[in-house]
Amino acid sequence: MPTSFYTHDLFLKHLEGYEHVERPERLRSILQRMKSGAMVEKLTFVEAEPAEQSVIELVHDPEYVQQILTLKTERAITLDWGDTVATAATPQAALYAVGAGVQAVDAVLNGRFANAFCAVRPPGHHAETARAMGFCLFNNIAIAAAYLIEHRSLKRVAIVDWDVHHGNGTEDTFIESEQVLYVSLHQYPHYPGTGDASVTGSGNGTGYTLNIPLSVGTGDDDLLGTFDEKVIPALDRFAPEFILISAGFDGHVDDPLSGTCFSTEAFGEMTQRITECAIRHCSGRVVSFLEGGYNVTAFAESVERHLEVLTYQGKS
Ligand SMILES: [Zn+2]
Incomplete structure (x- = not known):
């Protein structure tokens, strides 16, 4: 079974012509690499479809969803304290980014694809129930997890978040849930300030949040050692019916937004595990x-390395 690659041209329109670190060139660089190299043969490219509003509301406040989807702006406007910006194409891009995730989990659960990668913008893991944050508007991965539980009757969905920033929005969404195991590896202290190891969930969700703070300078050996000692055993204990990855590549040694020192290969190693x-x-x-x-x-x-491993596993 092949690996699918979900994307849409709309994701290149979000923040087009606006100077921002989360810029369309990021996605363009991935698409160029995927379509010009060896990966083009290995991936099934699928055009994302829009999400249903009711599915977005599994995680987000209906009023907030409405506010984002009906946003009309000719100029770039700021949605939070200055780091999350919207342009004319943003509401549609956000709607299709959620749609990609829901479509992907459906297709994998139905056995159409072995696994999938959602090459989407805007990203999602900082978005809270009723607030845009950290370049994120809708929490794509949290919505996909909620969809698997609410609409596909799964009981145990694991989320592994290796973006170098803590996924505060995802953690918040499932903090009281025993049906979603949230595991995050992130530089700490760092933006957004959350992700202390002492936070392990609350109520029924106690023990289903695992925060693994990493210090500045953390390299591959420490990262992968932690992965083997903490992340994989936690996943094995939980016995997930589905695993979702918040795949951020900003922990890379050459990334301007972090102080961790992961190599390109580290992303392949984590994917393999x-x-x-x-x-x-x-x-x-x-x-x-x-x-x-x-x-x-x-x-x-790094994305290519991640996908090489996904496609290899998809073959077996
Ligand atoms: Zn990040």
């Missing part, structure tokens, strides 16, 4: 969501 775990528990079902990554060259190389 997760896909093997998914094969043990859930027929290899993995869907990965693009989050951060801001050095365009290192970013595209």
Whole structure:
């Protein structure tokens, strides 16, 4: 079974012509690399469709959803304290970014694809129930997880978030849920300030949030050691029916937004460990969501490494 690659031209329109670190060139660099190299043969490219509003409301406040979707702006406007910006194409891009994730988890669960990558913008893991934050408007990965539970009757969905920033929005969404295991590896202290190891969930969700703070300078050996000692055992105990990845590549040594020192290869190694775990528990079902990554060259190389491993696992 092949690996699918979900994207849409709208994702290149979000923030087009506006100077911002989360810029269309990021996605363009991935698309160029995927379509010109060896990967083009290995991936099935799928055009994303818009999400249903009711599905977005599984995670977000209806009023907030309405506010984003009806946003009309000729100029770039700021949605939060200054880091999340919207342009004319943003509401549609955000709607299709959620749609890509929902479509991808559906297709993988139905056995159409072995696994999938959602090459989307805007990213999602900082978005809160009723607030845009950290370049994120709708929480794409949290919505896909909620969809699997509410609409596809899954009982255990794991989210591994290796973006270098803590996924505060995703953590918040499932903090009281025993049906979603949220595991985050992130530089700490760092933006957005959350992600302390002492936060492990609350109520029924106690023990289902695992925060792994990493210090500035953390390299591959420490990262992968932690992965083997903490992340994989936690996933094995949870026995997920589906694994979602918040795939940010901003922990790369060459990335301007972090102080961690991961190599390109580290992203392949983490992917390998997760896909093997998914094969043990859930027929290899993995869907990965693009989050951060801001050095365009290192970013595209790291995404390619991630996809090489996904496509290889998809074959077996
Ligand atoms: Zn990030």
